[in-house]
Amino acid sequence: MLEVKNLHCSYGTNKVLKGIDFRVDQGEVIAVLGSSGSGKTTLLRCISFLESADSGTIRFGDFEKDITKVKRSEIRALRMKIGYVFQNFNLFRNMTVRQNVLEGLVTARKMDKKEANAIADEMLGKVGMLHRADYYPEQLSGGQQQRVAIARSIAFRPDVILFDEPTSALDPELTREVLNTIAKLASEGVTMVVVTHEMSFARNVANRVIFMENGVVVEDAPAKEFFENPKEEATRRFLRTVIEEAAVKPGQTPETESSK
């Protein structure tokens, strides 16, 4: 359904994506893993045209084009079908929770107010935030803000939702509530791409895992296979460090390499 081929992207002279092939099919839940700086965020941003790529092609349904030649009107049409959940929520601060959800329906899609309100109620109910519909973002906890941001994205029923580390700004308690919300959407068949550092989420919720390193996709495998039988040495190394990190109890600092 959504596919990019040979995607290159750089910030100035810093080449960040070096030929990414990436594809999402209808109903898939893809976890994107990779160490910090490997280009995960940049990948999502290029797909959403928040960053302009250097080269590559994008296909979305029947639409296929050189990613550098997509016109402004086409970008807007594509964005109408892509949901994006930001690491730091980015709820509109001047609008209530309900207005945040309504905005994409009423202002962007010219939907009838009454119909839109019904959808907003349904979506806020789904993420468990209906009781805070008249609150402003700054009156909510991070986890609550992120669930509203999810409601805002699913409200217009995008074909795919991109999540960029939706829980990394949250403490463990709030992380769980947001991940549960995302897992619930996954079980409803919503197509999504989730950049995450939460291994249990990748393992239990995703169908497929993509591992990135240094701007390339190193491994792309079904979730079970990825964790139980990784093919690449880099993946094994990554999984090992992740498991070691998880073994370090909270509050305890891991020993540094040099101290050995």
Added chain:
Amino acid sequence: MSTRILEILISSLPKLLLYCVKVTIPLTVCIYAISLVLALILALVQVLNIRGLKQFVRFYVWLFRGTPLIVQMYIIFFGLPSLGITLSAFPSAVIAFSLNYAAYMSETIRASIESVPKGQVEAGYMIGLNYFQIMTRIVLPQAAKVAFPTLFGSLIGLTKDSSLAASITVVEMFKVAQQIASANFEPFALYCEVAFVYLMLNTILSALQSYLEKKMTWKTKN
């Protein structure tokens, strides 16, 4: 205090208040309205990065912030007639003040627009809004809240600065105070009295500012 001074103060107060309402306030409102609109345009030209125009705006801001207001007024009122453009005092003051205040206020507005986090704009794009919708529904409302205290400060500054118009013969409240003072030879009493009227005027404006700021929060009361 001698009864004579008291009588002068009491008898001059209605006249001062009359000119406050009749000239100082209209002058201030006129200038403020014009400079606010002008400042918004100047700020948007810079934010939207309109080529050519942007350089012009930077030049404009540089020029009008870099020269004294009273000199600008003198150029317009006393200087332009020698080029064949003669304006009476009140419009001269309005023009000079508006051009000057717009330069300052445009910087306030520009900075407030730039203070809105980029993530707000990106979130707007990702729910399908276009640039115009993002500006009018997200960026400008948020920028307005940031700019409000400073812009209101400009209004308070303007009520006081409007007294400078006296120097190009505009008969506003301060000019009237000058006239009464020189007629009665009581400058100390009269200038203190007119200072008091400005102070009261701005006390009311400050109260209005606090009230409006309270109304502008993005919090639900419960």
